[in-house]
Amino acid sequence: MKLFRIRGGVHPEDRKHLAADQPIIDLPLPPLLHIPVQQHIGAAAQPAVQRGQHVHMGELLATSQGAISAPVHAPTSGRIMGIGNYPAHHPSGLSVRTITLQPDGEDRWSDKLTPCDDPFALEPAEVAARVAAAGIVGMGGATFPSAVKLNLRERYKLHTLVINGAECEPYLTCDDRLMREQAMEVIDGIRIMAHALGVERIIVAIENNKPDALRAMQHAATAFDMLTVTGIPTRYPMGSEKHMVQALTGLETPARALTADIGIVVHNVATAYAVHQALRFGWPLVARVVTVSGGAVARPANLRVRIGTPVSHLIDYCGGTDEATARLISGGPMMGQPLPSTRVPVVKGSNGVLALTAAEIASREPSPCIRCASCVSACPCGLVPLEMAARARAGDLDGTVKIGLMDCVACGSCSYVCPSSIPLVQYFNYAKGELAARQRSKHKQMETKRLATQRSARIEEQKRKKREAMAQRKRKDATAAREAVAEESGA
Amino acid sequence: MTELTTIAGPHAHEHNHVTRIMLLVMLALAPATLFGMVLFGWPAVLLFAVTVVTAVLAEVVCLAIAGRPVKRTLFDGSALLTGWLLAMTLPPWAPWWIGVVGALLAIVVAKQVFGGIGQNLFNPAMVARVALLISFPVEMTTFVQAAGLAGNAPGFTDAIAITFGGAAQPDAFSSATVLGHLRTELTRGGDVAGALSGHFDPWALLLGNTAGSMGETSALLILLGGLWLIYKRVISWHIPLSMLLALAALATVFHLIDPGRYAGPVYHVVSGAALLGAFFIATDLVTSPVTPRGQLLFGAGCGLLVYVIRTWTNYPEGVAFAVMLMNACTPLIDHYIKPRIYGRTRRGEPLSYPDASGDDA
Numbered sequence: 045m046k047l048f049r050i051r052g053g054v055h056p057e058d059r060k061h062l063a064a065d066q067p068i069i070d071l072p073l074p075p076l077l078h079i080p081v082q083q084h085i086g087a088a089a090q091p092a093v094q095r096g097q098h099v100h101m102g103e104l105l106a107t108s109q110g111a112i113s114a115p116v117h118a119p120t121s122g123r124i125m126g127i128g129n130y131p132a133h134h135p136s137g138l139s140v141r142t143i144t145l146q147p148d149g150e151d152r153w154s155d156k157l158t159p160c161d162d163p164f165a166l167e168p169a170e171v172a173a174r175v176a177a178a179g180i181v182g183m184g185g186a187t188f189p190s191a192v193k194l195n196l197r198e199r200y201k202l203h204t205l206v207i208n209g210a211e212c213e214p215y216l217t218c219d220d221r222l223m224r225e226q227a228m229e230v231i232d233g234i235r236i237m238a239h240a241l242g243v244e245r246i247i248v249a250i251e252n253n254k255p256d257a258l259r260a261m262q263h264a265a266t267a268f269d270m271l272t273v274t275g276i277p278t279r280y281p282m283g284s285e286k287h288m289v290q291a292l293t294g295l296e297t298p299a300r301a302l303t304a305d306i307g308i309v310v311h312n313v314a315t316a317y318a319v320h321q322a323l324r325f326g327w328p329l330v331a332r333v334v335t336v337s338g339g340a341v342a343r344p345a346n347l348r349v350r351i352g353t354p355v356s357h358l359i360d361y362c363g364g365t366d367e368a369t370a371r372l373i374s375g376g377p378m379m380g381q382p383l384p385s386t387r388v389p390v391v392k393g394s395n396g397v398l399a400l401t402a403a404e405i406a407s408r409e410p411s412p413c414i415r416c417a418s419c420v421s422a423c424p425c426g427l428v429p430l431e432m433a434a435r436a437r438a439g440d441l442d443g444t445v446k447i448g449l450m451d452c453v454a455c456g457s458c459s460y461v462c463p464s465s466i467p468l469v470q471y472f473n474y475a476k477g478e479l480a481a482r483q484r485s486k487h488k489q490m491e492t493k494r495l496a497t498q499r500s501a502r503i504e505e506q507k508r509k510k511r512e513a514m515a516q517r518k519r520k521d522a523t524a525a526r527e528a529v530a531e532e533s534g535a
Numbered sequence: 536m537t538e539l540t541t542i543a544g545p546h547a548h549e550h551n552h553v554t555r556i557m558l559l560v561m562l563a564l565a566p567a568t569l570f571g572m573v574l575f576g577w578p579a580v581l582l583f584a585v586t587v588v589t590a591v592l593a594e595v596v597c598l599a600i601a602g603r604p605v606k607r608t609l610f611d612g613s614a615l616l617t618g619w620l621l622a623m624t625l626p627p628w629a630p631w632w633i634g635v636v637g638a639l640l641a642i643v644v645a646k647q648v649f650g651g652i653g654q655n656l657f658n659p660a661m662v663a664r665v666a667l668l669i670s671f672p673v674e675m676t677t678f679v680q681a682a683g684l685a686g687n688a689p690g691f692t693d694a695i696a697i698t699f700g701g702a703a704q705p706d707a708f709s710s711a712t713v714l715g716h717l718r719t720e721l722t723r724g725g726d727v728a729g730a731l732s733g734h735f736d737p738w739a740l741l742l743g744n745t746a747g748s749m750g751e752t753s754a755l756l757i758l759l760g761g762l763w764l765i766y767k768r769v770i771s772w773h774i775p776l777s778m779l780l781a782l783a784a785l786a787t788v789f790h791l792i793d794p795g796r797y798a799g800p801v802y803h804v805v806s807g808a809a810l811l812g813a814f815f816i817a818t819d820l821v822t823s824p825v826t827p828r829g830q831l832l833f834g835a836g837c838g839l840l841v842y843v844i845r846t847w848t849n850y851p852e853g854v855a856f857a858v859m860l861m862n863a864c865t866p867l868i869d870h871y872i873k874p875r876i877y878g879r880t881r882r883g884e885p886l887s888y889p890d891a892s893g894d895d896a
Contacts, residue, residue: 051877056547214547286877299878299885306888377547398546406548411611412653414553417771417825426874428825448876456545463551464653470543 045247045274048294050287052424053279054457056214056378058253059404063217063337063344068225070348071361077119077145077352078130078389079105084181085188086112091143097124100154102328105143108176114189114392115179117328118154119350122147133355133374133391137384145352157326163236168197171240171323178322179329179392184208184219184283184312185375187393190319193309194240200304205243206292207234209250209257209313210276210283213376216396218333219313221346223250223257227264230313233320235268241309247292248273248313251282280378281455285310287424299451314395334390336362340369340399349390355397356386370402377404378456408465419458419468425451429458433468436475441482444475553652556820557612559769563760564619564815570756571749575627575679577694579749583622585698586634590618590642597647613652617641620660620815623750624808624855625667628679631698633671637663657862658819661855668855678712678746712747714807717798718851726795737801747807754805761814773830774823774837775813779804781838789846797846809841812854822862829865829872836861 082088089106093099099118106116123146130142163171176191196202211219223230238246248265250258252275265271276282276291286297288310295306303310314332321327330351337344342363349358355374359365365372373380375396383397390397419429427448435443449472458468572579594614598605621637645662649655668675689697711719713735720730739745745752764770782803789797803809808816817823817837824833837857844853875881 051874054549056545056549296886297878298888299876301878301885301888371542371546373546378545380544380546382542382546400546405546406550407546408548408552409607411553411607412651414556414613414653414820415823415825416556416820418551420825420874421771421827423874425877426879427876428869428873430825431869447873451876451878454544456543459543460545460547461549461551463553463556465548465552467543469545473543 058214066345068346073147074357079143079352081106081141083391084114103154119330120147121152133388135381159326163323168240180318183314196304203307204245205238206310207248212280212283215337216335218335220254220257227260229320231264233316246271249276251278253278335396338398339401340365352389365399368401369399371400373398410466411464418461422457422461429468433471436471553611563764567756578697579627581698585631586622587618589635589638593642617659624748627749658822664855714851751808751811757810770818774818774834777831777834778813778838781835785842807852808854824868829868
């Protein structure tokens with residue numbers, strides 16, 4: 045298959061060998077599961093269970109709210125211990141609404157599940173509805189509700205479904221293992237999604253550093269003509285949706301638009317697997333594969349983990365981490381985020397837990413920029429990171445926007461290559477956060493002003509009415525007095 | 536867990552560092568430098584040492600005054616490299632104070648006053664060289680034959696007398712550079728062929744066995760060092776190629792028009808500081824543009840100016856001036872020439888998609 049060049053990118057040491065040969069193992073259930081009601085982009089789900097209630101595996105715990113949202117299901121059978129606040133799977137460590145479930149150890153599926161023998165006989169909208177009901181979200185880490193993306197056919201003329209099997213982040217091997225071990229199931233899920241989208245072409249893209257996955261998927265796809273499984277160059281950030289689409293089709297997604305605008309929808313392989321399970325067996329998304337790796341982990345592994353399992357449980361199962369742990373990361377080392385503690389639960393978007401040593405992080409004190417332009421050549425988005433960082437640092441946020449801050453995908457290639465170790469992404473995150481805060485406060489100000497104007501108008505109106513009423517009464521009184529006088533004099 | 540969790544990614548880093556970049560450049564310069572020392576003998580070694588030591592000391596003092604971390608900043612190696620580059624462009628038998636004044640100009644005036652590494656608009660070594668050339672034209676244009684360390688070359692004691700004692704250079708060694716010679720001859724009304732016969736031997740210039748600045752003479756070693764830097768991805772090919780191409784193209788055109796007045800491309804490319812300038816000076820990271828297209832423009836500008844200065848001004852060599860003039864254009868080039876942002880046209884508008892079928896959002 046003809047591939048197209050993408051701009052920039054870097055070649056980080058992939059260190060996938062640590063976990064790549066570890067087959068997926070089912071992680072035993074922890075004593076307690078902590079299931080946040082918000083594990084996706086969009087509105088948080090609304091708890092639908094009571095404390096003390098017994099639930100079966102796959103039973104609805106919290107219902108989806110609004111157009112962009114996803115429900116949450118019981119990852120196993122057990123008793124609801126409480127609905128309260130628990131530290132989030134997020135660097136802030138803030139507490140979020142979480143349902144705590146104590147497994148009863150029986151793992152009994154709910155009897156209300158709706159399996160389907162022939163998903164291809166279903167209407168596309170019905171497929172999307174089942175995916176929505178199963179609580180499936182983008183499992184590459186973006187966690188955007190998948191059903192919303194499956195419904196894009198209503199608004200866009202779609203022709204191609206791209207399946208992202210790049211797994212371009214170093215260390216992570218969960219998608220690699222899934223494709224090697226469950227290729228048939230993944231392909232089935234992909235075909236179901238293609239049916240829902242009504243596309244005529246499917247491209248599965250896998251980075252060339254995963255030859256076994258590539259072979260397994262190619263083998264599983266031989267029976268299907270519309271399906272092409274192709275290797276793509278190993279280059280970070282190949283897994284960035286818009287860049288992958290460009291590498292595969294040569295089509296560039298316009299700024300601020302979706303890939304759907306050029307007729308293409310991208311889904312992750314793990315999402316495809318979840319769709320397969322949801323449609324064929326009626327199983328909601330209650331578990332996912334997580335790579336536990338890093339130089340400080342005793343036995344790196346790929347684990348099938350129930351949603352809500354504390355990270356500490358995964359690490360303990362892998363033999364724990366040694367003292368050399370310098371940073372605990374959720375996700376890959378390029379775009380992953382530090383975890384505040386190991387108490388936090390695994391969520392739908394967690395693809396990796398990494399315990400990295402100081403040598404792996406290789407962080408240094410930043411030194412002044414020498415304008416070497418490494419970041420300019422590394423940037424896959426055609427930005428000039430050194431200049432954006434300089435402007436952000438100087439507080440010129442509008443200036444950073446003008447030169448493309450909002451076109452930055454925060455892939456971190458610039459910081460990765462910077463010989464001065466300047467935390468460029470940190471500057472961009474700061475600028476983006478600050479701008480969002482400003483916008484919020486501006487919005488608030490405008491709202492306040494609007495309400496204040498309305499209030500004064502209202503008061504003014506009341507006063508006017510009062511005055512008028514008064515004047516009328518005076519007039520009436522005056523007339524009455526005049527009439528009285530006239531009457532008197534007339535008498 | 537000892538670190539804050541508010542650290543943005545990536546949590547990995549390429550094994551590259553400013554110090555490594557500077558070391559690689561010095562490594563690339565080393566063969567030409569050593570060769571220059573062999574050619575011009577002990578006085579060259581002494582001048583080199585004086586220049587480099589002054590540059591480093593000046594950096595230490597400036598960093599201390601500015602309250603910056605002295606040790607960490609010094610070890611980036613940039614001051615050493617600046618001193619080194621400056622020494623390479625000096626006449627090898629120049630007196631010690633030329634090296635000292637030059638190094639102070641480079642580090643104090645051209646670099647630290649602007650805010651230290653990364654902040655200077657002009658290439659420090661070239662600022663120093665130009666200032667020296669204008670202030671001390673005699674010392675800066677007195678060149679010697681390549682005598683080597685052997686034979687009748689000055690010994691260590693004589694060298695000390697030449698560099699530090701103000702001893703007059705023995706006339707027997709004096710020699711003009713090829714560029715200087717041609718300039719003089721043309722001013723006298725001679726023509727290129729006559730002036731260059733017996734003086735211009737491209738092979739000698741290629742190998743470096745000729746009169747000239749300490750590190751500029753061996754075109755071959757500089758070329759190899761430069762190519763190695765490109766191979767190691769310390770510099771990109773854009774500036775050297777466009778600079779040399781522009782220089783060679785102009786030289787070719789004018790040489791074809793009037794061979795009697797204008798020397799040919801080979802002469803321009805291998806003589807003087809053209810190659811050193813193209814690979815080591817114009818490519819200075821801090822003072823050159825950051826985009827490939829900007830670098831092409833920058834290099835072409837350097838090549839053009841070098842030719843113009845060499846051909847129509849009173850200076851026989853123009854690399855330092857050319858690079859400095861283009862340095863002044865770097866902010867402008869970087870302002871106007873930017874890479875195209877993904878999903879946008881060069882003007883910054885979002886791309887339009889003709890077969891759009893969805894809504895207007």
